[in-house]
Amino acid sequence: MAYHTLRQEYMQMPPVTRAYTTACVLTTIAVQLDVVSPFQLYFNPLLILKQFQIWRVLTTFLFFGNIGFNFLFNMIFTYRYxxxxxxxxxxxxxxxxxxxxxFGATSMIIWAFFINLLFLGQALTIMLVYIWSRRNPYVRMNFFGVLNFQAPYLPWVLLGFSILLGNTPWIDLMGIIVGHCYYYLEDVLPLYGDNVKVLKTPQFLKHLLDPVPEEEHVPPPEYRPGGFNWGNEPDAPPPEVQHDN
Incomplete structure (x- = not known):
């Protein structure tokens, strides 16, 4: 019964969330079982450019460390937001x-070429949190039952918590900056730039991932009961009234 409930909940997850969190969990399990080593996964510009180890561009976002508090904490926030x-x-x-x-992954990869950061998954999580928080500014948050604040402060609270745990602030700052860039380009700039969008989703992605809406079927005139105007034709002019002379 528990397996059925867990499987049902898993299948109800939206596709991108399901794919990304599954990849993160499987990568961590593979490291725990010594199937792969973290040294094969981290971001290394020299190995990517000189030895064409292109997979590191992807795996740097999938490994959050060995199974423990930090991994569970990041997975919960990644899945949730x-x-x-x-x-x-x-x-x-x-x-x-x-x-x-x-957009987020590409921006972080470019940044990582200049800053010595090995794994970028946490930065991607903070980016998700930042974008959600800016789009839900009036939601009240509670952090471990201690702090109460509104959603836009959440990324900064997580940054402070990460520093308290002894982590470098650069990863969280990267997520905040990239998240703000996306939020500005997508949500703020169109309001002041005559609705001009800088970030445009390629059509092939839309055809591949977005379902095509079913066209509403409108029956031909001879099958339309009651003479009701179905909305696809202009209103017919009223019939002429003949007057007896």
Whole structure:
């Protein structure tokens, strides 16, 4: 029964959230079982450019460390805010959601070429949290039952918590900066730039990921009962009234 419930819950997850969290968990399990080593996964520009180890561009976002508090903490936040974004402001817009991931990952990879950062998954999680928090500014948050604040402060609270745990602030700061760049380009700039969008999702992604809406079938005139105007034709002029002379 528990297995059936867990499987049902898993299958109800939106596709991008399910794919990303599954990849993160499987990568961590593979490391725990010594199937792969973290040294094969971390971001290394020299190995990527000189030895063409292109997979590191992807795996740097999938490994959150060995199974423990830090891993569980990051997985909970990744799952929660990724799902809320996909089911909220990106509902029925899977292609746009994937485009957001691509924008974030590409920006972080470019940044990582200049800053010595090995794994970028936590930065991607903070980016998701930041975008969600800016799109839900009036939601009240509670952090471990101690702090009460509104959603836009959540990324900064997580940054402070990460520093308290002894982690470098650069990873969280990267997620905040990239998240703000996306939020500005997608949500703020169109309001002041005559609705001009800088980030445009390629059509092939939309055709691949977004379902085609079913066209409403309107029966031909001879099958339309009651002479009701179905909305696809202009109103017919009223019939002429003949007057007896």
């Amino acid at each position: 990724c799902r809320m974004l996909e089911e909220g402001s990106f509902r029925s817009r899977t292609a746009d959601f994937v485009m957001m991931f691509l």
